[in-house]
Amino acid sequence: MKVTLVQGDLTEQQADAIVNAANSSLLGGGGVDGAIHRRGGPEILEACRKLRAGHYGGGLPTGRAVATTAGLLPARWVIHTVGPVYSGSQDRSELLASCHHESLRVADSLGARTVAFPAISTGVYGWPLDDAARIAVAAVRAAETSVEEVRFVLFDAAAYDAFLTRLSA
């Protein structure tokens, strides 16, 4: 598997699937989640509502992932995952790694070969960039998957630099 980096907007990516840093309600939020729903149109929210009405009545647990249509976005699917909120007193890195493993597992089940990830948990959920980059890069490198390209799409230069440092380590 090839791991690539891009500084840019996740919603513009030509990839089989993009990963949403969602919250457990699946009903939208700010940050990258807001951008995905804004640009992808109402079909994504509609699909999320159906998940809430069915299998995910209690919401999507932290560290898990589930796919929907990508609506109007260039990707085919959005894989929603819920990152852990950063805690200085508790080690939640397994949950952050799990977001990456579970997203790739869902990608495999869809037959997706190219998957674009944002820097999960590094926005509102407060995870320090360097640490999140370390965990994300290690998690995708360790994954057993048929995905051929994992692309990290970093919104700003600081996030890009953090991932670049980890990738070249």
Ligand code: ADP
């Ligand atoms: P979380 O709640 O998991 O922290 P956020 O959406 O608040 O999720 O932030 C996750 C990361 O996504 C942050 O680094 C933020 O800068 C970045 N981000 C926000 N919008 C976009 C976008 N359109 N494309 C790529 N990354 C984005």
